[in-house]
Amino acid sequence: MKIRKHWILLIFLFYAWGAAQAVHAAQDAALERRVQQLSAELRCLVCQNQSLADSNADLALDLKNQVREQIEQGASDRQVIAFMTERYGDFVLYRPPLKATTLLLWFGPVLLFAGGLIALFMRLRRRAQTLAAPVLSAEERARAAALLGEPATRREPKLP
Amino acid sequence: MIPELGQFALVLALTLALALGTLPLIGAAKGNAQWMQLARPAAQGQFVFVAIAYACLTYSFIHNDFSVLYVASNSNSALPLAYRIAAVWGGHEGSLLLWVLMLAGWTFAVTVFSSHLPEDIVARVLGVLGLVSIGFLSFMLFTSNPFDRLLPAAMDGRDLNPLLQDPGMVLHPPMLYMGYVGFSVAFAFAIAALLSGRLDATWARWSRPWTTTAWVFLTIGIALGSWWAYYELGWGGWWFWDPVENASFMPWLMGTALIHSLAVTEKRGSFKSWTILLAIFTFALTLLGAFLVRSGVLTSVHSFATDPKRGIFILIFLVLVIGGSLALFAWRAQRVGLGGRFEVVSRESLLLTNNVLLLVATGSVLLGTLYPLFLDALNLGKISVGPPYFETVFLPLMAPALFLMGVGPVARWKQATLPELALRLKWALGVAVVSALVLPLVMGKWTPLASLGLLLAVWIFASSAATLSARLKQTPGALGAKLRAQSLSYYGMLLAHVGIGVLVVGVTMVKTYEAEKDVKLAFGESVALGGYAFRFDAVNDVKGPNFAAQRGTISVTRNGAPVSTLYPEKRVYNVQKNPMTEAAIDSGLTRDLYVSLGEAVGDNAWIVRVHVKPFVGWIWAGCVLMALGGLLAVFDKRYRVAARVARERAQTAVAGVAS
């Protein structure tokens, strides 16, 4: 499980340099919680798929401090997110913004769900219509029963 | 010499796989008994040679043979023996060899436990497994040979990635791979059924124990992986919705749908083509997982050394195997009958609805995982899809599925009525609703999500109790006799469902009530969190076999009474040098205390991350219960009885012909 060499080097350097960085822990617990929640939704760009909240990489700490400062200055979540996307693009957002290109992402599950239920309903209805005759031939049933070691009668489909 | 022997064994194994993947299938198609009979010896020989190759690579690791490139890249002479053995699967090539070993092992197991199956089915199942094996063996030999030499040999190895030097590494990949590879057997049975045109309930009964076993392994494998990430990665998360995690979760979801669908096919003869399709999908998702992990198309916390060339190989393989199977399916599925009749309200349709929900959930995870790739491929920009998305999408799908889970086992086959169901479940529902309202208040904070989670969890417990008591009422005799009269697979089902409930409790509690703090602590200072006080006593230097560490000492008290002393570490491994965080955890039934060291600030202060995680252990306990449930189902005696009867019949038939 190696990562490409170049990146190892970069990440390592960010780590090494980050050692000296102090995270100034904000006093206010509510503020800290907001920082935590927001930075859990932002992606650390130098990491292998980690959020700012989870990462200790140097840039992640810097950006987390940015988030904290902006919140301290009264910025809304939306403003913080706008600040990040202006600089790093939508890539930093773990919750992709709703726009034309992400419509399918956000509504895909709903479509799948609706489609699945409709398909299920249609199937069940058609099934009820076609199921007027026994499906297994007598011979098939006997063979199945023999293979299962069961008397053939148990598998008889019951018809109305 | 030994590595060459290993490579030679792999070539022989490939030769046997080529024979296995062709002759028995042709034999079965033409009714040639001799060719069909080749299947068993070829499969067994293949296993022997793959095992030899595997032993050779292990030997090279144990003996620190750094003239083997793979050993030199993934081991070191200072690495403890247990990790040298586990390092065999620490990188791409060796993990592939482990995969192949398991595939050969499962194939071997089919040859042993298939004496009750008709010869042509055995030939087809083994033949399909042989085809899969050809793919993986040639992938290994042509793109990722673990036996490649390094000349001149390295003085010492580059060491196993420190993240992997952990007991989790010894257990997690083998379990996970057993699960992945196990689904190839379910797939092989499905393809054999399509090829033979004999898609009856018997087929479902044959393939069920195999599928359930694979599912049990995958469940354990995923749970181990999650637990490992929890304590090893050092930031207290247990599921990140990372592409690689999703790659294991998707086959699990689909596999769960598959075992339920198989149950209906076996018991009622319905959903046949659907079940076949699920078997193909599940296997396809395991291959897709291998592709995602090994090709580097997505970025992940757990990624392998990636190489687009490997990606191309797996992709071609994927297209051939899955494309071929789906084409075969499209061609043959029409001949499958519909099976027994059932009403709109019945256990069948409830199971089918749950199947749809699981399928939609899988589809959503797949969509979220691959969407960044889709956009990038269409040149529409780069985005990230992470936990906020998956949580938003997953919950609304899982909530109804969990609700139906309580109803399904109570409903009758063929036809159930809503008033009857309501009558049977009214107590369960009452208990669930009351708990959902009260329990969060007991925990100190009421939120809608906590309430919903607990509603569903208690609903599952209570409805499971309701179905058990209804079952027992219908059975005559004393309580002991009543309990004994129920089948193992019934208990397995209940246990697995209860396991889901336990998992839901864990997830809900952690999500709602966990507390964490990143604080700067000087020696002697304390931080209070969740009713506990954590005092940072000291940091000492300690030496491990192949690392140097700074070990913190943190005493935890509650209301002044000592609870535990925790020793989180910050390690630097001698060879790879990157700093590693080893969290320290005090696990309990109702909470984990979790601390990890951040960075040193000055001479006598550190950044310390402290978490209190209520009920987090229930997440993995739930998985263990699910796996145990699956295990009970596998050992249900009806599979063995049926097998024995079939064997005896076959023998009498042979005797009859002979006389």
Place this chain on the structure above:
Amino acid sequence: MRRWLWPLGIFLVLAVFLGVGLTLNPREVPSPLIGKPAPQFELPLLHDAGKTFTQKDLLGKVWMLNVWASWCAACRDEHPVLVDLAKSGVVPIYGLNYKDKRPDGVAWLKRFGDPYVLSAYDEKGRVGIDYGVYGVPETYVIDKQGVIRYKHIGVVTPRDVKEKILPLIAKLNENT
């Protein structure tokens, strides 16, 4: 039969995307700043803390901004390429010394050569964040109107200079 072809269809579409995906690099994040005015900054110089530099000084010129640091190993690989490019005099290169220690940065330039007209000193990395820097070294090409036209993430190779940077600069210099 046609009814059961949908799984195959979906699968094949998926496979095409996976195939295209193999040709892409998931790690490279395109900058949203391309085509936008270069973010404002005013920073002290690396060599002279008393003087400052702002991107406004260079309006009317095509120039390159290279983000570097003495702790960045990849910057060392890139450095000779920049030195050569600076010698050719095609384009002025300005440095942004990112999250470095002043003496380290100065010593590093002394040792490996200084291709920069000047280096601005971004001690806290705030300007870096404004420019969306995430993996040092990074290089920006900025046109006469002060608009960012190109961003290169990672090491600039001689090939990148020849195939991407020089043609772009020539084009930008043509438009007055």
